[in-house]
Amino acid sequence: MRHPSVVSRYMGSAAFATILAIGLAGCQTVARSPDVTGSLNARAEADPNGLSRADIDALGERYRANPRDTAAALQYGQSLRLNGQRQQAVAVLEQATIANPGNKPLLAAYGRALADNGNFQQAFDILSRAHSPANPDWRILSVQGTTLDQQGKHEDARRYYASALKIAPEEPSVLSNLGMSYVLSKDLPKAEQVLRRAYQRGASDARVRQNLGLVIGLQGRFAEAEAIVKADLPPDQAEANVAYLKQMLSRDDRGPRTTAVAEPSRS
Secondary structure (H helix, E strand, O other): OOOHHHHHHHHOOHHHHHHOOOOOOOOOOOOOOOOOOOOOOOOOOOOOOOOOHHHHHHHHHHHHHOOOOHHHHHHHHHHHHHOOOHHHHHHHHHHHHHHOOOOHHHHHHHHHHHHHOOOHHHHHHHHHOOOEOOEOOHHHHHHHHHHHHHOOOHHHHHHHHHHHHHHOOOOHHHHHHHHHHHHHOOOHHHHHHHHHHHHHHHOOOHHHHHHHHHHHHHOOOHHHHHHHHHOOOOHHHHHHHHHHHHHHHOOOOOOOOOOOOOOOOOO
16 A cells, blocks of 8 residues: 555645546536546547537637627537636636526536636636526536535535435446545545445446546555556557556655646546
């Protein structure tokens, strides 16, 4: 097992802070499946639906022709975010919510963009307006949990995950976020327990598998972690995942290193 000081340095590193990617599918028009906190893949495609740069530019032209077009603003803002243009995505979606106050899909997308951009408290507040206690959305509850985790409010975050799981029992994406919450509070055995539940229900989701591999690797069982992150992948993707897992687990006595992490992999 890894020495506790190694795990502590890793948890406090910029690499770990950056690896937490907030998920909010189901309130988007371009994403196909729920994102999960903390996936390992370092370089995802610009858009899960395969939008090219020309496609994104075309969406931008459509949006600029009529900024009050809700669908155009939503698609363009999401595409910018998934392409790594997070500040621009925030700006587009902010203007769209001003032009369309009370539009819950726009508020959800705007909250997600704010979370991606590191504006966690503001994201939480905006997401609170994207659904209501009378009609809660488990996806938004889960993302609100991740914004609280990012602020170190782990017990509060877990209450949101619990609420999400009451609506969507054993939902793998919520369980994965909950598992990563325990990683943040350095309870690796509990994190592994929860992530194994997620894996049992969502083994086909690469992000769930990668999170489980990360937690197992953090406990020093690298061969087991490698087998999990390589499972059912083409050789090139499997090797890329293993290489990145090694990179994320390679922390030495010189202290934490900053690692830029892009959007998580999407299945």
